[in-house]
Amino acid sequence: MRDERFCASNCSFTRAIGTIGNKWKPIIINVIGTRTVRFGQMDSIIPHISRKVLTEQLKELEEDGLLTRIAYKELPPRVDYRLSEKGLAFLPILESIKEWNLKYEVALTPKENDRITYSK
Amino acid sequence: MRDERFCASNCSFTRAIGTIGNKWKPIIINVIGTRTVRFGQMDSIIPHISRKVLTEQLKELEEDGLLTRIAYKELPPRVDYRLSEKGLAFLPILESIKEWNLKYEVALTPKENDRITYSK
DNA sequence: GAATCTGGTTACTGCGAGGTAACTACAAAA
DNA sequence: TTTTGTAGTTACCTCGCAGTAACCAGATTC
Numbered sequence: 594m595r596d597e598r599f600c601a602s603n604c605s606f607t608r609a610i611g612t613i614g615n616k617w618k619p620i621i622i623n624v625i626g627t628r629t630v631r632f633g634q635m636d637s638i639i640p641h642i643s644r645k646v647l648t649e650q651l652k653e654l655e656e657d658g659l660l661t662r663i664a665y666k667e668l669p670p671r672v673d674y675r676l677s678e679k680g681l682a683f684l685p686i687l688e689s690i691k692e693w694n695l696k697y698e699v700a701l702t703p704k705e706n707d708r709i710t711y712s713k
Numbered sequence: 714m715r716d717e718r719f720c721a722s723n724c725s726f727t728r729a730i731g732t733i734g735n736k737w738k739p740i741i742i743n744v745i746g747t748r749t750v751r752f753g754q755m756d757s758i759i760p761h762i763s764r765k766v767l768t769e770q771l772k773e774l775e776e777d778g779l780l781t782r783i784a785y786k787e788l789p790p791r792v793d794y795r796l797s798e799k800g801l802a803f804l805p806i807l808e809s810i811k812e813w814n815l816k817y818e819v820a821l822t823p824k825e826n827d828r829i830t831y832s833k
Numbered sequence: 834g835a836a837t838c839t840g841g842t843t844a845c846t847g848c849g850a851g852g853t854a855a856c857t858a859c860a861a862a863a
Numbered sequence: 864t865t866t867t868g869t870a871g872t873t874a875c876c877t878c879g880c881a882g883t884a885a886c887c888a889g890a891t892t893c
Binding site: 751752753756764765768784787788789790791792 | 867868869870871872873
């Protein structure tokens with residue numbers, strides 16, 4: 594899931610991409626934001642993610658110091674996730690990605706074969 | 714290679730991640746920068762990427778309007794790649810990722826079994 | 834006694850990303 | 864005449880990402 598060749602690169606930028614350059618991590622960081630979020634919340638908020646993948650991604654984000662996992666010794670279990678200073682510092686970058694996309698995303702142009710054709 | 718569920722999302726941010734949220738695209742955009750770069754150049758500059766994957770990624774980046782492909786009718790073939798306005802507008806984001814990583818990347822802590830041990 | 838609630842973990846499985854190698858066209862050089 | 868150089872494309876194969884389902888603990892509710 595994490596590409597060792599990226600993480601072991603001597604290029605800082607490549608290592609950074611190895612850390613956050615996949616589709617789930619920016620989504621997860623964005624969902625947490627400045628809040629404290631429980632595992633089950635993320636599981637239901639984020640579309641199409643499986644519990645297994647969510648667990649893996651959260652574990653990697655924790656290992657890379659982007660978030661903090663707080664497990665309460667209760668039953669049924671309760672686990673909170675919160676962004677660390679490093680994770681919080683990444684939020685402005687996500688904001689600029691949002692602005693960038695809003696400004697430049699091409700309007701969905703109808704493809705040739707999607708066009709309405711007048712047949713007799 | 715591109716996740717349809719992301720590209721078809723009604724969330725602009727999710728679509729953005731669908732566009733540039735993988736490991737190769739930020740690397741490619743960063744390598745091109747403000748220059749004009751040939752296919753073979755990228756192939757030799759970017760470590761560990763295969764021609765096949767490079768071709769695919771470049772095609773998707775072109776489809777998403779991030780870069781321009783300029784093919785000269787010569788033999789042997791010559792193809793230039795250059796960032797579009799949209800692609801150029803993404804460069805500052807990559808810069809802030811670099812700064813973010815420089816600031817927060819944890820110092821590589823030696824693992825237990827990498828430590829020097831004094832054996833008799 | 835059974836069901837529920839939560840945050841996982843594990844085993845099984847399939848599909849597809851991605852690697853490799855071979856092949857292309859054609860001109861110019863050796 | 865053979866080789867070289869460029870930018871791919873194609874066929875083939877493998878590995879592993881990720882989906883699914885089952886299972887767990889143990890307190891609380893029904």
